[in-house]
Amino acid sequence: MTIPRIIGAGLVVIGAGIGIGRIGGSAMDAIARQPEASGKIQTAMLIAAALIEGIGFAALFAVSEN
């Protein structure tokens, strides 16, 4: 039973990683275009990343053994 769980945990991490990576990349682009708006962009980036992270952790809990 552990192997499907491990694969599931891996998939969760891949998904969350892609999501947060895209957010970070887009935020970098946005800051490069408009450096004066970097404060607002960072705030929005952190919120979006935190939301994805929350989903990622919830899924990790679902596949964890307890």
Next chain:
Amino acid sequence: MVISKKPLHFIIAAFVACLPFLSVANPSVDSVKVVAESNVADEAHREKAGPKDIKTEINEFIAHHLQDSYDFNIFGYKNDLGEQEHVGFPLPVILIDDGLQVFSSSRFHHGEETAAVNGNYYRVHHGKIYKVDSAEADVTLDGEHHPTNAKPLDFSITKNVFMIFVVALLMFLLFRSLGKSFAKNGGISSGVGRIFEPIVLYVRDEIAIPNIGERHYKKYMSYLLTIFFFVWFLNIFGLTPFGINVTGNIAVTACLALITFLITTFTAKKSYWGHIFWMPGVPVPMKFILAPIELLGMFIKPFSLMIRLYANIVAGHIVLMSLIGLMFIFKSWLGSTLSFFLSFAISLIEILVALLQAYIFTMLSALYFGSAVEEHHHDEAHH
């Protein structure tokens, strides 16, 4: 941002100066010394005596650290006679079981013995108190290793509760002096308040006002500031070598999220409920589809707050302790050096995470409060 190069030079110089010590370190003696101040010392000493596999031992140690405990145990070691010594202090145990039972947790002898109180016998099993029949009896387990004994209602001042009190007291003293000096000097804080004043202003200007709005932010400020500093201080305390893990306890984060949920629900205005049950600006069939989704979202929001803080802190602690544990698995100077620098780097990240999670929790709470008091506007509906 310009950072002075002086501290950097100092760190590099100190690092270079320490390198020879690391490379000639005697793995069996010095690697124990390196972590002696952290609570892993416990594990290092048990390793010599116990026949148990070192990996299971590290696993057990991490699992034990993540649990709440009835005494404040800083570290333990084996003395010259081979007896286990614990450094720390006991905390009061408060049970409701045939009336109020109050006694010191030192009676459990760190979970090794049964406590006899007023003719009742209690025993600690995996961090929980169970009632047993006699002084000799142990907890009886069913087929799935769950205890079948009765569990008395437990209101003990455990390690986590104790730390919550400490942080509450600390915050009271810090911010009371900040408020007083602020009033006395006519708007200029003094002393330690100078560090915290900009942070308070940051929470107001960057978190509360943009998310809640100029009109309503004031009544939420007290809660937002409290939650920010409470979570931040507890996260930072969790990184000290005392083995405190309060925000990594799901009950604590659940309560924090519950308070956010209650404040959101009870201060919500008409437009908030309107957006949940009868979403404006969409066709009528869509309103029926959206209502249950939005209703579910009401509960998912605090749930995700709870999971996010808990999982972040627990994950950080597990990673950090596993990296320190690598030292005992490799048992060579290479592995110890690697483990030391990895855990150092992760510690730095954890300091960032401690602040970031406090910020995120406050920010999302402010966002939810903002949606609760949002003013009624018909702009979208009229187009």
